[in-house]
Amino acid sequence: MTHVSYEQWMLYASDNLDESKREEYEDHLYECDPCMDLYMQAVKEQGSSTPEFDEKGIADKIMQEISSLTQTDNVIFLTDHLEAKRQKAVFQKPVVQYLLAAGMTVLLMSTGVFQSITAYVADYENSSAPPKNSVTKVLLDKTVSIVDKVEKETKEDK
Known part of the structure; x- marks a missing residue:
């Protein structure tokens, strides 16, 4: 090697x-x-042998870059930021949310969406499929039959 x-x-x-x-x-x-x-x-x-890192020098350079921004740039940025915040705040007010919900409800009712949903529910309820016994009902019936058997046998033993 x-x-x-x-x-x-x-x-x-x-x-x-x-x-x-x-x-x-x-x-x-x-x-x-x-x-x-x-x-x-x-x-x-x-x-x-590597040179030392000058943290203060880098911080000074960054601060110079920040201060070199013109006042108009700062104003434009600030107004854009405030406009976006104001638009966001409008939709977070409860009155606006209530009005939107009420408008959607009226729209859905006028187009008949709710009536078609109720028709589907009625058709499902009126379907000819026999109701299935639930697991609880089956267990309860078996328990009752066992208890009845035990009672019958105890009466016969007496």
């Missing part, structure tokens, strides 16, 4: 290898513990 040199692992850690070499080295890491140790050392070394 051929091992990869420390210098090559440094190139890998700094992302200075072509894609095919990177894949080859990654596959090699799965199989070789000594190379894994070298790779970990290279990553530590590479990590100590």
Whole structure:
């Protein structure tokens, strides 16, 4: 098995290898513990040489971008936001909801939807299918017959 040199692992850690070499080295890491140790050392070394992250500088840049927005942009955004909120609030009022429900009821009644539903229910109730005995009724009948048998036998024994 051929091992990869420390210098090559440094190139890998700094992302200075072509894609095919990177894949080859990654596959090699799965199989070789000594190379894994070298790779970990290279990553530590590479990590100590990276520049510090400047959080304040990034925050300042973001604040500058925000302040560079013109006042008209802010006003347009605010009015769009308020308009959307106002439209949403109109449909959440109980009076508007009641009026919509009443309107839908009148519409459905005038088109005859409710009458056709009641006709279907009446047809179902008047169908000639014999009513089925429920499980509870069958169990109750069997229990009563057993109790009657037991009573009859106890009377005969006396």
